[in-house]
Amino acid sequence: MRVRHASGPSATLYANVYESNGDQQNPQPQTALLATTATATINNADEFITLSLDNNMTLTRNNIYYIALKWTGGGGNSYTFYATDWASNETLHSLAWKSNGTYSTTGLPNSASDGNPTSSGGIQAAFWFQIFGDQIAPGAATGAAGAQGAIGEAGAQGETGAQGTTGTQGETGAQGTTGTGGAAGAAGADGKDGAAGAQGAQGETGAAGARGETGAAGAAGAAGADGKDGAAGAQGARGETGAEGAAGAAGAAGAAGAAGADGKDGAAGAQGAAGAAGTTVYDFVIACSDETTALAINNAGAVSFTVPRTFTLYGVGAYLKTPGSSVTIVDIENKESGKVIDGSAIIFQAGERGHKPLVDGINYLCNAGTELIIRITAAGTDAVGLKYHIYGTL
Numbered sequence: 001m002r003v004r005h006a007s008g009p010s011a012t013l014y015a016n017v018y019e020s021n022g023d024q025q026n027p028q029p030q031t032a033l034l035a036t037t038a039t040a041t042i043n044n045a046d047e048f049i050t051l052s053l054d055n056n057m058t059l060t061r062n063n064i065y066y067i068a069l070k071w072t073g074g075g076g077n078s079y080t081f082y083a084t085d086w087a088s089n090e091t092l093h094s095l096a097w098k099s100n101g102t103y104s105t106t107g108l109p110n111s112a113s114d115g116n117p118t119s120s121g122g123i124q125a126a127f128w129f130q131i132f133g134d135q136i137a138p139g140a141a142t143g144a145a146g147a148q149g150a151i152g153e154a155g156a157q158g159e160t161g162a163q164g165t166t167g168t169q170g171e172t173g174a175q176g177t178t179g180t181g182g183a184a185g186a187a188g189a190d191g192k193d194g195a196a197g198a199q200g201a202q203g204e205t206g207a208a209g210a211r212g213e214t215g216a217a218g219a220a221g222a223a224g225a226d227g228k229d230g231a232a233g234a235q236g237a238r239g240e241t242g243a244e245g246a247a248g249a250a251g252a253a254g255a256a257g258a259a260g261a262d263g264k265d266g267a268a269g270a271q272g273a274a275g276a277a278g279t280t281v282y283d284f285v286i287a288c289s290d291e292t293t294a295l296a297i298n299n300a301g302a303v304s305f306t307v308p309r310t311f312t313l314y315g316v317g318a319y320l321k322t323p324g325s326s327v328t329i330v331d332i333e334n335k336e337s338g339k340v341i342d343g344s345a346i347i348f349q350a351g352e353r354g355h356k357p358l359v360d361g362i363n364y365l366c367n368a369g370t371e372l373i374i375r376i377t378a379a380g381t382d383a384v385g386l387k388y389h390i391y392g393t394l
């Protein structure tokens with residue numbers, strides 16, 4: 001048999017099986033069936049305890065049997081076993097009994113009456129069982145099955161038994177004491193230094209310094225000595241202009257000649273070379289977030305817009321106000337085709353902010369009315385304030 005110990009320190013547990021008085025209405029324990037009482041040791045709370053019973057014990061079907069438990073040791077502590085409360089008086093079938101006093105003799109008594117048992121409720125001790133089925137004498141072999149007997153007449157309906165009274169609630173067990181905390185473990189040894197990080201990339205060349213101020217003008221040199229004046233030659237007198245001659249009379253106009261016949265059409269000239277692409281710059285900047293909220297991944301489009309006029313997309317750039325602690329990636333997609341425009345992805349590494357220079361060479365024709373979406377495919381942790389720069393020509 002097995003019982004489950006609920007609480008209490010280590011102790012020795014005894015068990016024996018007692019036959020009843022044969023009264024199904026008012027049963028009582030009588031004589032022990034085991035010559036040697038079974039024993040086991042209680043060690044831990046909430047453990048199942050196995051007590052080995054004698055295999056030579058003979059039990060008769062349809063009889064009620066009692067199992068008696070007793071413990072010793074434990075420094076006078078009480079013990080609790082998982083069981084059923086309130087199954088002791090005649091109304092509740094007399095299934096739980098206990099001794100009126102301490103039974104100090106080793107083991108358990110041969111006769112239940114030696115322990116002066118009394119029925120008592122709320123003791124959590126309804127350990128009982130009933131053997132049923134075919135009765136077979138010890139050592140006898142099972143005979144062949146007999147023929148099927150005739151079905152007997154149905155018996156009259158028995159009267160409904162009276163409702164049993166509800167037992168009172170058992171008392172709550174005392175709270176166990178809290179165990180003391182274990183001592184803190186010793187600090188682990190320092191780990192080895194990690195390998196040196198790779199050399200950082202060369203920083204960009206700084207802007208040229210401002211032009212210095214113009215130095216002060218030097219002092220004027222001393223004036224050279226005046227040269228001697230040369231003798232002036234005499235100016236010749238200018239002759240007078242002669243009078244203009246009179247205009248000759250206009251000749252009479254000749255008569256108009258007859259119109260010549262139309263000449264044949266000449267052959268068509270060859271196709272001229274295609275004109276050079278327009279060079280009118282067409283660019284604009286689109287805000288993809290506000291200036292305070294952290295970015296979030298949006299593959300469906302943080303911003304969408306319709307192209308107002310046909311232009312050729314040549315390059316893209318981006319600006320990030322506050323860097324993230326991880327990578328930020330933004331690109332542009334043609335919503336109608338569902339394809340990302342090649343070369344449109346701009347990547348900010350962790351800790352990187354500011355303006356990313358334009359990446360040109362895309363050469364993608366955007367027709368008026370085409371719907372484009374700007375996607376944030378990777379949102380750097382705590383990154384804020386993203387702008388996307390589109391550059392092209394008309």
